[in-house]
Amino acid sequence: MGILPSLLGQGAEDLKKWDRPVPRYTSYPTAPQxxxxxxxxxxxxxxxxxxxxxxxxxxxxxxxxxxxxxxxxxxxxxxxxxxxxxxxxxxxxxxxxxxxxxxxxxxxxxxxxxxxxxxxxxxxxxxxxxxxxxxxxxxxxxxxxxxxxxxxxxxxxxxxxxxxxxxxxxxxxxxxxxxxxxxxxxxxxxxxxxxxxxxxxxxxxxxxxxxxxxxxxxxxxxxxxxxxxxxxxxxxxxxxxxxxxxxxxxxxxxxxxxxxxxxxxxxxxxxxxxxxxxxxxxxxxxxxxxxxxxxxxxxxxxxxxxxxxxxxxxxxxxxxxxxxxxxxxGIGITSIGYLSGAYLQNVKTLEEYHERIEKGMLPIFRGCVLSEEDHRRRWVIQELMCRFRIDKEAFEKTFGLSFDLHFAKEKTLLDPLLAEEDCGEVRATPLGRLFIRLLAACFDQYLASGTYSRAV
Ligand SMILES: C[S@@+](CC[C@H](N)C(=O)[O-])C[C@H]1O[C@@H](n2cnc3c(N)ncnc32)[C@H](O)[C@@H]1O
Ligand code: SF4
Missing domain, CATH: 3.80.30.20 (tm_1862 like domain)
Structure with missing residues (x-):
């Protein structure tokens, strides 16, 4: 296992636990929604x-x-x-x-x-x-x-x-x-x-x-x-x-x-x-x-x-x-756009695409209009993906809600080997940075309803 034991502490058992299907969070809510x-x-x-x-x-x-x-x-x-x-x-x-x-x-x-x-x-x-x-x-x-x-x-x-x-x-x-x-x-x-x-x-x-x-x-x-x-x-x-x-x-x-x-x-x-x-x-x-x-x-x-x-x-x-x-x-088949708080996806096949374009229609066929709660969670997930941390004060300023109260349940889901909390922020540990999508998944309200590739 080479350098794994020093990195993982408890080793392969944790790795098995973390190697579970989770989204890559290029969007939130994710496509299955x-x-x-x-x-x-x-x-x-x-x-x-x-x-x-x-x-x-x-x-x-x-x-x-x-x-x-x-x-x-x-x-x-x-x-x-x-x-x-x-x-x-x-x-x-x-x-x-x-x-x-x-x-x-x-x-x-x-x-x-x-x-x-x-x-x-x-x-x-x-x-x-x-x-x-x-x-x-x-x-x-x-x-x-x-x-x-x-x-x-x-x-x-x-x-x-x-x-x-x-x-x-x-x-x-x-x-x-x-x-x-x-x-x-x-x-x-x-x-x-x-x-x-x-x-x-x-x-x-x-x-x-x-x-x-x-x-x-x-x-x-x-x-x-x-x-x-x-x-x-x-x-x-x-x-x-x-x-x-x-x-x-x-x-x-x-x-x-x-x-x-x-x-x-x-x-x-x-x-x-x-x-x-x-x-x-x-x-x-x-x-x-x-x-x-x-x-x-x-x-x-x-x-x-x-x-x-x-x-x-x-x-x-x-x-x-x-x-x-x-x-x-998003332009062309399968592309996904995000406009004024909604994800919009184009049709997936060339046939459907040509048909819609010939009729002068927009080729969008599905998507998701974000709720207020979706916006809050999207913001949190974006913070983790781009900064490996969540600034609790910035959350409060943006949404007028206490991060600790609003996400009390989600915080209990954070694995202490992967995330730590101090100075007003939730932060990925060095190991947590390698599994950032697992931390993001703790804030995903819809996780149970999709089928994704594995985290490792
Ligand atoms: C559209 S391709 C890049 C441009 C060009 N088609 C090429 O392959 O050089 C996008 C990238 O997605 C990555 N990719 C494709 N399928 C993947 C998969 N199943 N798992 C992880 N990465 C994948 C590859 O690294 C690939 O280069
Ligand atoms: S099939 Fe190969 S060349 Fe084509 S998009 Fe996928 S990775 Fe790129």
Missing amino acids: FIALGEEVARERLQAFDATERPLSLYVHIPFCKTMCLFCGCSVVLNRRPERQASYVEALLREIEGTAKCFSKKREVSQLHLGGGTPTSLTEEELARLMETLHRCFSFSEKAEISIEIDPRTVLADKGKKLETLRQLGFNRVSFGVQDLDPRVQEAVKRRQSAEMTFQTYAKAKELGFVGINIDLIYGLPLQTPASFRETAKALMELKPDRIAFFSYAKIPWIKEHQKAIREEDLPSTEEKFQIYVEAREIFLEAGYTAIGMDHFARKEDELTLAYQEGRLTRNFQGYSVQKADDML
Whole structure:
């Protein structure tokens, strides 16, 4: 068990107790609480937002991938047909124009993220048309974060030309999947991406002036061992990416059938999986990275680290950010937005999406209008996810309620190994920081009613 006993105190028993299914809290209430919503509710929310002066964050979902990585839990459409993609882009443009028409003026955008799937599966012309439409319909603030998820396997064949185009189109941040550098692991998940490809993509993105470059890694993949992943982590420390997202493999085969193709006996045990995480985390911290929030690390000089240290970090579906834009518009299939106190999610299939867009409808089909209590708990969970602590006085100031009285029952649920209380705050212990979603779960009123991936 390596360094586990010193970290865990009582050891493997606690780990078993903590390795239970809990949400990742990219939203609160979480998706299982979403209910069917008619278009009129969505239009009401757009109008309520229209009455404010707040900036917007935009998320555009591009679901297409040419091959399926066996671990993938994202919303993906396997596709090799260019015309299918082209008609999706047409529909996206119509959704953007239709939504923007619901506002009485061009709204300010402080953050745009193209996520997937693989947004770089779009052609340069398609990307240019998308950006032209977004700029025509919205007003981007000067310091807007404009980011895109790229797949290294799609941006090197043209010697980086697509990356150059992205930069010219105004993108200033990129993020890409690496997962693991070990060819055996890559083979087991059917994602072949040489270390050279990863290093070249990073170098090209740096050369072009992208900032806050992020790489995604996953622990808990088949054939991974603590020793094998130490090699990956050390090799990546030569690269020194600006940011690292280090995700726990979310195993949800009841939703993602293709995950069943991963052989059960190839997966690391819970103890091994946790050890992989802890050891790699130490390598990142020793190399000077800061653990800024759940799963995320950033270099000392990165703006996310500064924001974390100054308590300004925010988090939404797109990850951590320094931009304060609570309101978010989701565009494209499956995307989730948050507008004036309500989550709104778009339909999940291409067929439904095209049908609604052709009828001139908003493609929103479900969501959740937050109650006052939801807002309080959302605030608390956000504090834990972005600051690893809850400032009780700030809660009282924001909601006019005593934190101790209001959450008396929830406080009894906090495991003393994971959370401590003093000086007016509830704080994650060093160990609790590794299990922050378990602490968040203590404040989740609906926990019993969802099925989630496990905490380790
Ligand atoms: C949309 S992909 C990133 C862009 C591009 N498609 C790629 O793979 O390079 C988002 C990231 O989610 C993470 N991810 C996907 N499925 C996951 C799962 N089941 N558990 C944990 N992380 C997962 C991966 O790290 C992946 O890089
Ligand atoms: S990890 Fe990325 S490339 Fe692989 S299937 Fe998922 S979205 Fe597509």
